[in-house]
Amino acid sequence: MRPVSALRVRTRLRAAPGAAWALAVLVALTACLAAAFPRALDRYADAGLDRALALARPDRTSVLVTAPQPDFGLSPGEREEALRPDPLAVRYAGAVAAADRRAPLAVDREQSTYGVRTTEGVTVPEPWLPMPSGIPPQFHFAAQHGLGDHARVGSGRLPRVTGAPVTARTGALEAAVTTETAGRLRIEVGSVLHVPRVGGRPLTVRITGVLVPRDPDGAYWSTQPVLREPSLTRVPGPPGADREQYWLGALLLAPDAGPALLGTSGMPVRYWQLAPDTGALHAHDVDRLVSAVAALESGPGLREMRAEVDPLADVGTDLDETAVAFEGLRSGIGPLVAVAATGAGTVAGVVLLMAGGLAADRRRAELALLRARGASLRGVAGRLLAETAVVALPAGALGLAAALLALPGARLG
Structure with a gap:
């Protein structure tokens, strides 16, 4: 059998437009749902993390960097100078930079500040x-x-x-x-x-x-x-x-x-109050966030923070505890989500297989005639694949695009 031509495919599709449109709708819906499901989970997980952070309140989620009042060995003028706005601002810029280097943690500069307070x-x-x-x-x-x-x-x-x-x-x-x-x-x-x-x-x-x-x-x-x-x-x-x-x-x-x-x-201290940018935090980055906060509190990040701010600076936050609590809640409902995903995928696969079986049964006589005229199985399969791909590929792309437009903000992968 000669290779399948585009003219033959178009002729076949014109001969059965109803079946072609039905296949296109089925594939588009399946592709849309298949792409929308994980993106919806991503968005719901991110919304859950935002809610957990909002309920935890900023006094637990903000990163508070404190440094004791200047050494008593300094002159009174030097101790006072360390508490003025300009030196504090320079160290604030360094503190923000040190925190931003700990991705996925990012600083919300609009809500962050610094100053001097009594303890x-x-x-x-x-x-x-x-x-x-x-x-x-x-x-x-x-x-x-x-x-x-x-x-x-x-x-x-x-x-x-x-x-x-x-x-x-x-x-x-x-x-x-x-x-x-x-x-x-x-x-x-x-x-x-x-x-x-x-x-x-x-x-x-x-x-x-x-x-x-x-x-x-x-x-x-x-x-x-x-x-x-x-x-x-x-x-x-x-x-x-x-x-x-x-x-x-x-x-x-x-x-x-x-x-x-x-x-x-009142035992005054200098402080740099760094609010996390919750819009930059995602549920799939919780493990990395916990590691970043741990590094800031007692690891390489603390060393970098002290180099930027003060050798005796201390970093404190409960942001990692909030993230761990959220991850525990999400892990508890993970099996339910897996069951739902497996069930939905199985149903979609069964529907497509049934649609393919019905199409093959409807064309049984035509395929038998082609085989009687000497068409090889490879040739018949190629013709069927071409006819299906002409309809299914554009429909699948359309369904994927619809899912991307309907659920923006989630990971493309």
């Missing part, structure tokens, strides 16, 4: 502040970069530094509070707080503004929740005892007021 609350014994158990409230102080970009002024204005640069001996500062802190601690614009200092006169802090966070649930405000809203804290004691309570809040200083915290008893 211990400082008691402020103002008689007009609320005292639930007769205990004065405590405050954390934070000079955090980007305050004006992440909050709008509800009343008053943003804090600023006027006159000479702030030092550890500066006697007066300006600060702001969030609306939550202002409401619960009865603070308003113009309020004055006298903050005790080590070996000197109290630091006078004047409230110049009440701020409304633009994205209160974002990493900028929620990595350290006390900056956004105060909390009632219990005095340490035995479990179950009726312990006394006191308020713990935060005062937000101007970004260049960090050196003043060296004069307080």
Whole structure:
């Protein structure tokens, strides 16, 4: 039998257009579903990871890099200089670069920040502040970069530094509070707080503004929740005892007021707060993400971070624990997904085989006549393959394209 020509194939298709269209629809649907199934799983897994990260909250998922206050062996001027915005910004760029090198971890620069804050609350014994158990409230102080970009002024204005640069001996500062802190601690614009200092006169802090966070649930405000809203804290004691309570809040200083915290008893530290870019994280990269975070906390990544930031810098995050918990949940439903995929694939295969069997049975007499005229099995098979491919290949490509358009964002592979 001579090779199958395109003219013969076209003639055959014109002779049975209904069967050709039925085959095309069947192949297109099968190809579309076959391509859509894994892409849908990819998208649902990514959505599940996003949900897990959102439920974990930024105080667990952000990467917090901290460095102790400068060595006491340095001069007072050198210690204060290390807490100013420019040196902190240089180290912030290095910290971001060190984290970005740990793919698939990526830093969301919009929600990341840096600054100086106290690690211990400082008691402020103002008689007009609320005292639930007769205990004065405590405050954390934070000079955090980007305050004006992440909050709008509800009343008053943003804090600023006027006159000479702030030092550890500066006697007066300006600060702001969030609306939550202002409401619960009865603070308003113009309020004055006298903050005790080590070996000197109290630091006078004047409230110049009440701020409304633009994205209160974002990493900028929620990595350290006390900056956004105060909390009632219990005095340490035995479990179950009726312990006394006191308020713990935060005062937000101007970004260049960090050196003043060296004069307080709050044990100030420098920090670089790196929010993960959740849009760049995918469920299929969870294992790599866990390894990247482990390297940052106690491996080569920590060494690189310390080279960029400070030899004594420490990295902390619960991002890897969140990812591991998500992976455990996904592994639990993996067998169910496998059963569904196997069942769907089996049904699709059976349908195609039945369609092929029906087509062969319908053309049994024609094929017998070709064989009686001397056509070889190879020739008959080639003719059938050509007739089928002319319909099936474009239909399969169309089904694949439909799946890609309907489910964007998943892996092409």
